[in-house]
Amino acid sequence: MALLSEKVRQEVEHILEGLKGGVKLVVFTQEFECPTCEDNRMLMEELAACSSKIQIEVLDFVRDKEKAELYKLDKIPATVVEGKEDYGIRFYGVPGGYEFASLLHAITMVSSGSSTLSPKTKEQLKRLSKPVHIQVFVTHTCPYCPEVVQLAHEMALESPLITSDMVNAAEFPHLNHKYDIFVVPKTIINETIQFAGAVPESEFLKHVLKAEKR
Amino acid sequence: MEFIVPAELKAVPVEEAKCYDVIIIGAGPAGMTAAVYAARKKLDTLVISKDVGGQTLLAPGVETYMGYQYITGAELMRKFEEQVRQFPIALEINDEVVKLLRDENRFTVRTATGKKFTGRSVIIASGRRARSLNVPRERELIGRGVSYCATCDAPLFGGLDVAVVGSGNPALTAVNELTKCARKVYTIARSAIKADAVLREKAERSGKVEFVVGYAVKEIQGGDKVERIVLKQTAGDKELVLDVRGVFIEIGATPNVAFAKELAELSESNEIRVDCDCKTSVAGLFAAGDVTTVPEKQIIIAAGEGAKAALSAYQYLIEA
The missing domain is CATH 3.50.50.60 (FAD/NAD(P)-binding domain)
Incomplete structure (x- = not known):
């Protein structure tokens, strides 16, 4: 049975009609799929079927270890959203609920190859000299989370040094324990900076720049 | 989904x-x-x-x-x-x-x-x-177990014991969200539960909810995360300590x-x-x-x- 209802599928098709360039969804699962791995693979396959501009590659986290390492993935289900290149945009766990909007945002953004960040933010991001890893922990029921995920993904698109992950907290309890995730959205940058809640672009940028200096 | x-x-x-x-x-x-x-x-x-x-x-x-x-x-x-x-x-x-x-x-x-x-x-x-409770440690422990959004944060408390403070419809709605994942949900109300009967009955049917009526939160305790809450009787001096990892505040x-x-x-x-x-x-x-x-x-x-x-x-x- 399809995950996307007919109504949602039609809406998605309509949104994806506007795609400019090609998009590749690289989906990591494993031979004996965990329940959410299966859901995630099915979701991505259904999405790919909504537009001729979207390609999908399903890989095995164990058998295709080299590829997983190449993408620097450490857990599944994982999805890389690529455009002309790999911009460092990752989804760990199923992007369901409100996060479905973040997935559609990532697809349309990499397809166009441009973000909506302000010129000032883009300029500051060019000055980064070290890798920055952003993890945004979310739940499907959090209406404030997509704003943060999308902001982080936009920064990843603009800077080759930034990798940005959406992490569905409900699917990775060990990470909730590791990072003390008791609230969403919660953002962890380079393991050293963490903050809760949705923040404006300028404040998010400050955290990114601060993390690079640590 | x-x-x-x-x-x-x-x-x-x-x-x-x-x-x-x-x-x-x-x-x-x-x-x-x-x-x-x-x-x-x-x-x-x-x-x-x-x-x-x-x-x-x-x-x-x-x-x-x-x-x-x-x-x-x-x-x-x-x-x-x-x-x-x-x-x-x-x-x-x-x-x-x-x-x-x-x-x-x-x-x-x-x-x-x-x-x-x-x-x-x-x-x-x-x-x-x-609204916040304005009790000791509440502010410092926001995002460390103190939450004002059960809809957003409930999935983070899987298998844990939590408390919901409040007696109206929002409180019982939060309780019913939390019973989907938490192990036990204490519902703390200063006086009678005011929520619609349909919400209260749903909470009772879950078998996970304990109503603690006639108590107010005196303080929230914990180091860098919530560990327990201290309650005080509203019409007496008796105190209760509940070991919980989450406190959801739903008091309007x-x-x-x-x-x-x-x-x-x-x-x-x-x-x-x-x-x-x-x-x-x-x-x-x-x-x-x-x-x-x-x-x-x-x-x-x-x-x-x-x-x-x-x-x-x-x-x-x-x-x-």
Whole structure:
């Protein structure tokens, strides 16, 4: 049975009609799929079927270890959203609920190859000299989370040094324990900076720049 | 699993240079309904809001909005948004009004991102935000076990013991969300449970809920995360200590009026005083929904008030 209802599928098709360039969804699962791995693979396959501009590659986290390492993935289900290149945009766990909007945002953004960040933010991001890893922990029921995920993904698109992950907290309890995730959205940058809640672009940028200096 | 598709964006440019007929502050049920009514009257309309949907986004299920026997808050707000986007309404979203001023016959609105907008009239529909308990350690432990959003954070407390503080419908709604994942849910109420019987019965059926009635929270304890709460009898001195990892505070909400405090007349409980036409004490300034003195904070009432406010603003503008 399809995950996307007919109504949602039609809406998605309509949104994806506007795609400019090609998009590749690289989906990591494993031979004996965990329940959410299966859901995630099915979701991505259904999405790919909504537009001729979207390609999908399903890989095995164990058998295709080299590829997983190449993408620097450490857990599944994982999805890389690529455009002309790999911009460092990752989804760990199923992007369901409100996060479905973040997935559609990532697809349309990499397809166009441009973000909506302000010129000032883009300029500051060019000055980064070290890798920055952003993890945004979310739940499907959090209406404030997509704003943060999308902001982080936009920064990843603009800077080759930034990798940005959406992490569905409900699917990775060990990470909730590791990072003390008791609230969403919660953002962890380079393991050293963490903050809760949705923040404006300028404040998010400050955290990114601060993390690079640590 | 639900998949929420964002409403399609119809870009109406937001312009700082122009003077809007009406600026609507807030995009919950009241603000969005006001926007549709204003646009249908061909008023040049700007909506400024942190989000689209307001507190309704956090409602897991709505069973009292006519026309829908059951709908999630998110889905209902998406339908509202779709309707708003049918009209040429400028939307300044992910921004927040920090100051509202009146100068001659114009209102000036300043936002958190540094923008400045001008309007001939303003409708405040900024809603409310969760009230805090004001007990020791509550503030420091926000995001470390203290939460004001069970809808958002409940999945993080799988298998853990938690407490919900409050006795009304929002509290019991939170309890019912938490029973889906937590091991045990204490429900702490100063006096009797006031929530609708249907919500209480659902909580009881889960077998996970223990009602602790007649107690108030004295303090929340823990190092860098919540470890326990200390309760004190409301009509006695007995104290109780509960080992919990989460404390969900659902004791009502306080109006979002900080930006308008110096302009609009407020009630003792900080609500904007309005008359039957949604007029405030200031000519050209209207208010609607949960931020006002109108009793009963319900989605359907807020939407109706939003419609009234827009029609009153229209009347004001054609007479001005």
